[in-house]
Amino acid sequence: MWITSKIKQLLMVMKPGVVTLDYPNERPPVPANLRGQPVFDHQKCIGCGGCSDHCPARCILVRDVCQELRVMLYDGSRCTYCGRCADICPEKAITMSNSFEIACDQKEDITTRMELFMMTCQRCGRCYEMEKTNAIDRINLKGFRYDNLEQRALVRKTSETFDPALLKESDNYQRPSDKE
């Protein structure tokens, strides 16, 4: 019946009333375990690069500018907020905060850059407890790394000892383009 359906529809609409939130005046409920913007704790970070190895969006870059200095760059403009880095981190240096209002004009505002002073291991030059048990995640990216921070690109090259030549080479990295 057409008319009874319309009455039922009217009741269906009347009962809940207005449910829209008055955002931004009213904050939406934010659950405790929201995967928001990741926060990096430079005090806890040991510079192992595990987060970089497991980031599906490849937005955590690692560059060794010399034997003792490792720069880690988190590029939030590309982040998918999967929270994999926080899962992986052996030192719990990464936490997924519940801040989600992170639209901004400047890319730098959502970029985190850490400069870590690294100790040299007497035996191998670099010693980190990499996550070695899980074969599926094993990527051969240990030792010194040379991602290009300017281009925000992960350069898949590593070396056991610090190599200035590779550093120079990754400096000249160019993205492919259709204008040749």
Added chain:
Amino acid sequence: MSIRKELEAKLIARLRDDVVCVEKTDERTIYIDVKRAGFREASQIITASGARYLCSIGYDNIERDGTLAMVHTYALDDSNRFVCCRASAPVDDPVLESITPDLPSAGWSEREVTDLLGLRFAGHPKPKKLVLADDWPEGIYPLRKEVPHDFVPQGAEDVAYQLDEAPPGTKIVPVGPFHPSLHEPEHFAVYVDGETIKGCDYRGFMTHRGIEKLCQTQVSYNEVPFIAERICGICGSVHATAFSQAVESAAGLIIPRRAEFIRTMMLEIERIHSNLLWLGVAGHLIGFDTVFMQAWRVREQIMWLCERLTGNRKTYGMILVGGVRRDITPDIAEDILNVVKKIEDELTVIYRAIEKDTSIHKRTKGVGTITRQQAIDWNLIGPVARARGVDIDARRDHPYAAYDEMKFEVPVLDGCDVWSTLVVRVVETFEAIKIIRQCLDKMPGGEIFVEMKDKIPAQRHAITVVEAPRGESVHYVVTGEDNRPERWRVRAPTFTNLQAVPLMLLDEQFGDFPIIMGSIDPCFSCTDRVAVVDLQTGKSSSISKAELDVMSRKRLQGNQLQQVQK
């Protein structure tokens, strides 16, 4: 006699030496290798024995033996078996016989392989471009291994896709390149005679992102689920689960039972949200925005539940190869039960309010009709098929995750129209709620993730089917060397259903185009222009989305007016 032996006997009787081998790789997959001369005939024999065609996968084997290989996959729904039929052609003579004349829904799969790998099909009725852009250079096949993943060819001017010739006496109404009210870039040329649709041609794949190529060359196994999740904004867990299952099956990895239960629950939560979303969109497309608002209001609760459960409204990021990432605590279990109870109540209210509404009936009953036989011939899947009397559901026929322990009904109607699709999807939502309750009831304790200790061997083939809200998704994985798949083929449900849309549209009114199109629930993306080109004068004018909505609404009001007059 086992199914494998039976098939082998039939194949050898007809093809003799062309059969290379018939083997069973796991409990439910049968692989048949044939020489290329017998490829089409093998396909005929397999379909004659009751198998339903799923999709075809082409892959590059040039490095190993200088061939391009092709796999046709079929499902035996009665006995829970998959049949994969493989053949290959040398790269310097890359021609295989087409199976499209026998199986119309293979048309797109074959055109895709031609585009991406350069394997051609003799006897294909419509060997046009499908996936690649119109200005993509000749002779470069992006899925071949020699082509880098970031290859950017030079663009070209003056190239355009040639749409099919319009039947005599009809005019062309182009819908696209962005679809009005549905939300995906796609281009339909609809041939109309007055208001009646006489045919249509489709040009799509404007947003082909090369995800398969990316995952075959760049990332590792455990990063793929996150990318798979982004194939579709609605059924993300479906793709992530399907990929993970395919890899687990190739590697012989057995995941904890609790993880399987959590996966099942995520899939069903996704089904509830997707069905409610579709119900809203369907209401919107026929100009009935009350349904749209109310269905989406109810749906919002499940989005918030997901946020509490997984940390995000969509792209849950729950599934990894080997298990799931977050556990279900007793608190969250109670939360889930409360939310689904509320949704059940409120959806019942919505359903009661619309089930007898004659204005909806007028817009949906008898619209988009195709017969049961046509639905079978075109291999329709999901709710679209079930609304046409085809009793298939991958959850029941090919149980995965924890579905073997779940008790649920598969609604099958024989109305053959859009209204039946709507009813099927509403009933399925109630069934999904039942499944979630069973999951929480029966969920065993234990681990939720198992680590992969050994390397995944290369060159293993695996196929899985997962029932997405809008039909089944097929994932096919060939494992590779560098901790990543060598070939990963995703067949989303729309890929199959969209091919039958010209048939659904035939002899329907143009004003019903949005709802017929919407009834298969194609993956949406939004925007809004229809250009009407008058063939005689060549003038073109535009209809905006608002105008199309008005056209749609006029039909609705017309119906209501008739109702009042009665």
